[in-house]
Amino acid sequence: MNKPVVLRGYSFSVYNRIARVSLHEKGVSYETEEIDPFADSVPLRYMQRQPFGRVPVLSHGTFDVYETVAIGRYTDAAFDGPRLVPLDAESLTRLAQTVSIIDTYGYRPMVRQVFAHRVFRPAVGEAGDISEIENGLAASQTVLKALETLAAEAYVLNKQTFTLADCHLAPMIAYFVQAPEGKAVLSDYAALSDWWEWASQRASVKETDPGLPQNRTT
Ligand SMILES: N[C@@H](CCC(=O)N[C@@H](CS)C(=O)NCC(=O)O)C(=O)O
Numbered sequence: 001m002n003k004p005v006v007l008r009g010y011s012f013s014v015y016n017r018i019a020r021v022s023l024h025e026k027g028v029s030y031e032t033e034e035i036d037p038f039a040d041s042v043p044l045r046y047m048q049r050q051p052f053g054r055v056p057v058l059s060h061g062t063f064d065v066y067e068t069v070a071i072g073r074y075t076d077a078a079f080d081g082p083r084l085v086p087l088d089a090e091s092l093t094r095l096a097q098t099v100s101i102i103d104t105y106g107y108r109p110m111v112r113q114v115f116a117h118r119v120f121r122p123a124v125g126e127a128g129d130i131s132e133i134e135n136g137l138a139a140s141q142t143v144l145k146a147l148e149t150l151a152a153e154a155y156v157l158n159k160q161t162f163t164l165a166d167c168h169l170a171p172m173i174a175y176f177v178q179a180p181e182g183k184a185v186l187s188d189y190a191a192l193s194d195w196w197e198w199a200s201q202r203a204s205v206k207e208t209d210p211g212l213p214q215n216r217t218t
Helices: 014-026 044-049 068-078 091-124 130-153 165-177 180-186 190-199 203-207
Strands: 005-009 031-034 056-061 063-066
Touching: 005 014, 014 068, 014 165, 014 203, 031 091, 044 056, 056 068, 063 068, 063 091, 068 165, 068 203, 091 180, 130 165, 130 180, 165 180, 165 190, 165 203, 180 190
Parallel strands: 005 031
Antiparallel strands: 005 056, 056 063
């Protein structure tokens, strides 16, 4: 009998969606458990699985894994389906570089500043902070420029082979472009815009769109 696969996370989390995209790409059936990491208290049983209180965590039988990069690597290695990690040295390296750029420099300005303050907070009836949006847009430029170079070089983000780099970037850009200013900024980067046009049509990306919450807080 197959071991159960459970993704524990928050529907509106960009990292949760990254994990979901990789599971969809591999054709893995999974259950979900909703954990809101922004709630006043995160359940103790979840903290035992993720000591930093972030989401998501993937459980496969008794094997738990947290950190979305590791979840993607596990998903690729543990399940049948198309490979999400390239084999050649250059593409493998560019994949790691892309994901690291997104996590280290991209998530905060693109998601926590631009998307959260321009789109998410207003959707739940909270005021966004204009200075957060402006600072996020400014910081996003360097990130998009770096990703543009990687997309133009095309070892990854190449509109042909869907890898963990695509899994990681698509949910971030999907949120960023919901802000009109984010959409405008992205259009300055030709290779990245072409990539997004392609990636946004991918079934795994479309099927994992969480939409926007109603009367929720972030
Ligand atoms: N390094 C973590 C980052 C995950 C992360 O930051 N998730 C966000 C939601 S998108 C979170 O749980 N935030 C809760 C908080 O900041 O307290 C990973 O790769 O899984």
